[in-house]
Amino acid sequence: MDPNMKLIFDELKPVVSSIEDLKTSLTQGIDEIDHALGDRFQSLELAAWHFNDLKLKVEASVEDLHVEDAARHKTMNRVVLDSSTTSAPGIFTKPGSTTVFLLEISPPDDKPPG
Numbered sequence: 001m002d003p004n005m006k007l008i009f010d011e012l013k014p015v016v017s018s019i020e021d022l023k024t025s026l027t028q029g030i031d032e033i034d035h036a037l038g039d040r041f042q043s044l045e046l047a048a049w050h051f052n053d054l055k056l057k058v059e060a061s062v063e064d065l066h067v068e069d070a071a072r073h074k075t076m077n078r079v080v081l082d083s084s085t086t087s088a089p090g091i092f093t094k095p096g097s098t099t100v101f102l103l104e105i106s107p108p109d110d111k112p113p114g
Helices: 003-082
Strands: none
Touching: none
């Protein structure tokens, strides 16, 4: 083998070794980042699942409120329709006449009792 080629190969050995070390280090770094991203993604999926669960509960509660509101409107309309035509419109009936009781209080006598 040519002595110059041997010198070139001897100089390339540390470079190849350095490249191998860099490749190993880079692979470990990528694996760590992949693991960290996997953990974050799993946390994000869990948060999305909880959010979806909460969304379903809120939608069910809103639906319940719509049902209650519809029942309230129906009851209110029924009260208005069932009220007599002579009374004022509304939920409450017109107050009827009232009897007033007057008590006659006599002034006190100037004499003490007894």
